[in-house]
Amino acid sequence: MKAVLLRVGKGREAWADAGVQEYAKRLPRQLSLDERLLKPALFRGDVDAVRAEEGKRILAELGPSDRLICLDERGELPTTEAFAGWIDEGARLGATRLVFAIGGPYGHDPAVRAAAWKVLALSRLVLNHELARLTLVEQLYRVSTLLWGGAYHH
Numbered sequence: 001m002k003a004v005l006l007r008v009g010k011g012r013e014a015w016a017d018a019g020v021q022e023y024a025k026r027l028p029r030q031l032s033l034d035e036r037l038l039k040p041a042l043f044r045g046d047v048d049a050v051r052a053e054e055g056k057r058i059l060a061e062l063g064p065s066d067r068l069i070c071l072d073e074r075g076e077l078p079t080t081e082a083f084a085g086w087i088d089e090g091a092r093l094g095a096t097r098l099v100f101a102i103g104g105p106y107g108h109d110p111a112v113r114a115a116a117w118k119v120l121a122l123s124r125l126v127l128n129h130e131l132a133r134l135t136l137v138e139q140l141y142r143v144s145t146l147l148w149g150g151a152y153h154h
Contacts, residue, residue, distance in 0.1 A: 001030065001031055001032075001087075001090065001091050001095065001096065001097070001098065002031075002032050002033070002096065002098070003031055003032070003033050003034070003098050003100065004033075004035075004036065004061075004066075004097050004098070004099045005033065005034070005100050005102070005136065006036050006038055006058055006061055006099060006100065006101045006102070007035075007036075007037060007038065007101070007102035007133060008038045008039075008057070008058070008102065008103055009037055009038075009040060009102075009104070010040060011037075012037070015130075016130035016131070016133060016134050019134040019137075019138070020035070020133055020134055020137045023137040023140070023141040024137055024141075026141050026152075027140065027144055028150075030144065030148050031087070031140065031144050031148075033137065033140065036061070038054070038057045038058065038061075039057070040054060040104045041057075041104070047106045050106050051104070051106050051107065051108065051109040051110075052111070054103060054104045054106075054108075054109065055103075055108065055109025055110075055111045055112045056109075058101045058103075058108075058112050059111065059115060061099065062099060062115075063096070065094060065095055065096045065097070066095060066096065066097045066098075066099050067090045067093065067095040067097070067098050067099065067117040067118075068099050068101060068112075068115055068116045068117050068118075069086070069098060069099065069101070069116060069117060069118045069119070070101050070103075070108055070112055070113050070116035070119045070120070071100060071101060071102045071103075071119075071120050071121075071122065071132060071136065072113065072120070072121060073121050073122075073126050073127075074119070075118070075119030075121040076118065076119060076120060076121060077121045077123075077124070078120070080139065080143065080153065081146065083120075083139060083143055084143040084146045084147055086120075087140075087143050087144075087147060090117075100136060101116075102129055102132055102133060122136065122139075
C-alpha cells in the first residue's frame with residue numbers, strides 16, 4: 001500500500017525535510033510514501049473561498065480506491081495502536097492508497113472533511129505544517145513496525 005501525504009503550502013523547511021526523509025526511508029516495502037505539495041489558493045479577502053479552492057485541489061488528487069484521512073485538530077485522537085488499526089483496515093478494505101491531507105493556513109474545506117474516510121488529530125494543539133508532516137511520517141513508521149515487525153515501538 002502507498003501512503004500519500006498531500007499538503008497545501010509554499011515550501012519546505014530543511015529540518016522537517018531531513019526528519020521526513022529519515023522516517024520515510026525506514027518504511028517497509030508494504031508501506032511506501034509519496035509526498036505532494038499543493039499550491040495554496042490566492043487570498044483575496046475570503047477565507048471560505050480559499051478553503052473551497054484548496055479543497056477542490058485536494059479532492060482532485062483522489063482516486064476511486066483511495067481512502068482519505070484528513071488531518072484536523074478536531075478529529076479523532078487515536079492511540080498508536082488504534083492508528084495501526086486504521087492502516088490495517090484500509091488495506092483490508094482494498095485501498096491502494098491512504099491519502100493524508102494537511103490543509104492550508106485556514107484549514108480544510110467542509111467538503112474535504114465530509115469526503116474523508118477518517119479525520120485524524122495528531123494533537124488538540126494546532127501544529128504547523130512541517131511539524132505535522134514530520135509527526136505523521138514518524139507515526140507511519142512506528143505503525144509499520146507494529147503491523148509488519150520491528151523493534152521501534154515498545
